[in-house]
Amino acid sequence: MKKVRIGIIGTGAIAGHHIKSVQELENCELVALASSSKERAIEASSKYRVVAYRSYQQLIENPTIDAVIVCTHSGNHLAPVLAAAKEGKHILVEKPIEVNSERAKKMITACQEAGVQLGVVFQNRFSPGYLQVKQALDAGKLGKLILGNAYIKWFRSAEYYQKSHWKGTIAGDGGAALINQGIHTIDLLLDSMGAVESVFGKIKTVKHKIEGEDLGVALLTFKNGALGTIEGSTAIQPGYPERLEIYGEKGSIILEAGNIVSWEIEGEESIAHNGQANSSGSSKPLDIGHQLHKAQLRNFVEAVLNNDRPLVDGPSGTKSLSLIESIYLSAKEQKEIFL
Numbered sequence: 001m002k003k004v005r006i007g008i009i010g011t012g013a014i015a016g017h018h019i020k021s022v023q024e025l026e027n028c029e030l031v032a033l034a035s036s037s038k039e040r041a042i043e044a045s046s047k048y049r050v051v052a053y054r055s056y057q058q059l060i061e062n063p064t065i066d067a068v069i070v071c072t073h074s075g076n077h078l079a080p081v082l083a084a085a086k087e088g089k090h091i092l093v094e095k096p097i098e099v100n101s102e103r104a105k106k107m108i109t110a111c112q113e114a115g116v117q118l119g120v121v122f123q124n125r126f127s128p129g130y131l132q133v134k135q136a137l138d139a140g141k142l143g144k145l146i147l148g149n150a151y152i153k154w155f156r157s158a159e160y161y162q163k164s165h166w167k168g169t170i171a172g173d174g175g176a177a178l179i180n181q182g183i184h185t186i187d188l189l190l191d192s193m194g195a196v197e198s199v200f201g202k203i204k205t206v207k208h209k210i211e212g213e214d215l216g217v218a219l220l221t222f223k224n225g226a227l228g229t230i231e232g233s234t235a236i237q238p239g240y241p242e243r244l245e246i247y248g249e250k251g252s253i254i255l256e257a258g259n260i261v262s263w264e265i266e267g268e269e270s271i272a273h274n275g276q277a278n279s280s281g282s283s284k285p286l287d288i289g290h291q292l293h294k295a296q297l298r299n300f301v302e303a304v305l306n307n308d309r310p311l312v313d314g315p316s317g318t319k320s321l322s323l324i325e326s327i328y329l330s331a332k333e334q335k336e337i338f339l
């Protein structure tokens, strides 16, 4: 069986989830890593027994690599993606695709022109609970959708921001609570409810000493006529599991940290459980585990092998970013924004 040979760019916090995922899947193998930090490059090289380059350019020039996973900070996705596309590498990039949609568009165009696959990591699209929701929606089980809500009342410590040079900054993170943490559930909201027609947003920085927001709310009107709300924060203690609520004329579904906690559909047995919650990043970023990253990587690798589009491709992975940008703009201009 042909294996997709993978290089990972950036060896910070999330890279570990990707390394484990690559190592556990049969149809891909880890060939090299690139880290801008000399110590981490040396450490990673001996730990994973692969070549560790000091720059992503060197990694991309390795002709044996088929695909790269970009795990640098959010405002530094564009440069490695453009360079990798130019060398004909397929690309899986961490969320958000970049810190604004203008930069995202350049990445999508470069990948299209180079004929390489571009996937964006939104691993929650692969959770068994969400896949069940998606199936029910595709089958029209909820009837006409009337309301959709995304609530991400998470907590991050002062140290979380202080020890990072990019988190909570506009250049490095694009903002904070909505674009970094809330974006996962906002992505699911858009994937289940459809496109947004207009948004009215407000953002504040209430707790942390950061440039971006640590509290944001938005009122949405979807193109299908449904209404919706978003509440996102990294200032709510102790941090609660994120919720996705979908309401239609024929029923309601509520997911909490990817777990179905309410399933009430006309003609179907209801599900209401408060069982063991899935692991969530509500207060500790890496508590999410790597299993959903692995599920998304499997989909990406299969897309590369079959010359197919990954489930979350560039345009699909940009929708949540565009909505969040509109929330920021609405908050700044204090008016409803039409997308």
Ligand SMILES: NC(=O)c1ccc[n+]([C@@H]2O[C@H](COP(=O)([O-])OP(=O)(O)OC[C@H]3O[C@@H](n4cnc5c(N)ncnc54)[C@H](O)[C@@H]3O)[C@@H](O)[C@H]2O)c1
Pocket (backbone or CB within 6 Å): 009, 010, 011, 012, 013, 014, 015, 034, 035, 036, 037, 040, 054, 055, 056, 071, 072, 073, 074, 075, 076, 094, 095, 096, 121, 122, 123, 164, 180, 285, 288
């Ligand atoms: N999918 C998820 O659930 C999830 C979770 C956490 C982070 N992320 C995303 O992953 C990305 C990285 O986040 P993190 O928390 O791992 O950040 P981090 O700061 O821990 O790691 C970033 C790494 O990139 C390296 N880097 C930066 N520029 C580089 C360059 N030019 N060449 C090589 N290496 C370079 C840095 O040395 C650092 O090791 C962000 O976009 C973030 O939003 C996603």
